[in-house]
Amino acid sequence: MIRIANGQGFWGDSLEAPVEQIRRGPIDYLTLDYLAEVTMSILQKQRMRDPKAGYARDFVDLIARVLPDLKDRRIRVIANAGGINPMGCRDAVLNTALRQGITLKVATVTGDDITDRLDQFLKRGIEFKNMDTGEPLAAIRAQVERANVYFGAFPVAEALGLGAEIVITGRVADAALALGPMIHEFGWKETDWDKLTAGIVAGHAIECGAQVTGGNCQVDWETIPDLADIGYPIVEAEPDGTFSVTKHAGTGGRVTVASVKEQLLYEIGDPTQYITPDCVADFTTVHLDQAGENRVRFSGIEGRPATNYYKVSISYTAGYKAMGSLVYTWPDAYRKARAADQILRQRLTRLGLRFDEIRTEFLGANACHGIPTAEPSPQIEPHLPEVVLRVGVRSENRAAVDRFTREIAPLVLNGPPGVSGLGLGRPRVEEIVAFWPALIPKSEVRPEVAIWPSAS
């Protein structure tokens, strides 16, 4: 049996969670998921300012903090912290080890970045059709920022096979970070579809961190103990493809069949065809048992052969947006907010500003759960103590969006009464980076695995 812990569900997740995973109980592997789609674009912007940047800095800070613990406890780390500059991340980690006088083997998994080869592929007839809309990439080619292939778990396993203590990857499918060590330890083959699927299901269960151990869990949420000290998830994996999800003893949170079910259903499509680079998982075969306190056992998992394609995530710029908010108070909180929205829209029209979209929401009245066009009920509306007016605009024209941001604050003095600006200041104009999901034949790209310091 091996223990694989997850200590990071996204870049921006708890800085303490990975440290706790290392120090509060036994684990063999620590996986850290830093890359959401939007993260790649943030990293791109950072690298344009500094060529040495472009990876998850938090990861290097973490390694500096825990390196002696990792060595003492022989814990190996797998992180997609490389972002768009895995070699820069490697250098920073190796320098950290050098400064601490610790020898460290770091492996990199690269080859996922196909940004510079896009035109070559297009010329050869690979269209990168949008998986949702069917449109060919040509429609937005000029706006493309980056293109990254999602690799699977075998290059991660290969890196571990080379003796890596830390594996730094670029784009690798989130769930593959956990499957990698299972392939390495148990010798699973590329055609062991059921076992590979079990590993992917395990990876999916823990890839969002505490979302499987009682975080964001609706069942009896008020009785879930000590969320302040919530334990992050640990997979205890067996060579036969069965495993349990648990957490360190003494931590907060709760691991139950209910908390696990919520996470299994998170961000999936057709449950019989969960497509990954390594296999096609069938979530309708998963059998769950409460095998003890804070322990859920998985069995019966089946999957099918992988497809001949990798998924590619292509990011592209798509104009600008800004959001402004004001809070209106009783009496007539909702009616004041609605009137302010009308006034604002009239002023934008009078200024001759055109937007692709203007969206108004009334937080506290109907923003998240209401039908956007419906009024709050007459039983509730007169009693609302406050309503937040939130208006967003989107346009190709940055100047128009910028002008919009100047029209919010004046409403405090020249609009309906009983209003506060929420202390947020002038809204920020954001450049929109959108995503274009596409496919590429596996034969067109190869993951590259290397170990550092390189063998001489």
Next chain:
Amino acid sequence: MAKRELIKRRLIEIAHARSGDKGDLVNIGLIARKPEDYPILVREVTADRVKQHFAGVCQGKVERFELPNLGALNFLLHQALDGGGTMALKADPQGKTYSTALLRMEIDVD
């Protein structure tokens, strides 16, 4: 034979849920609190009813998938995020609260 009495209840009394995004699409996993209530979910919470429930929010079709092994249904709401993730101007651009919005639905229970 006794006449079947149906009473109106909110979905939240017999189910829990989690939602998330993929592009302009939201998925909602709906799970029976007790396995024996799963057939009620299958009978009552059809794709059509979910489409109606999210009128004005979901512009595209609603697909439903069954996971009897987990006593759960998975719904895919197409064109439900105002263009999706980074494009959306919504307060909930990733559809995280669609789960609790669904649990407000009133259903007929034996």
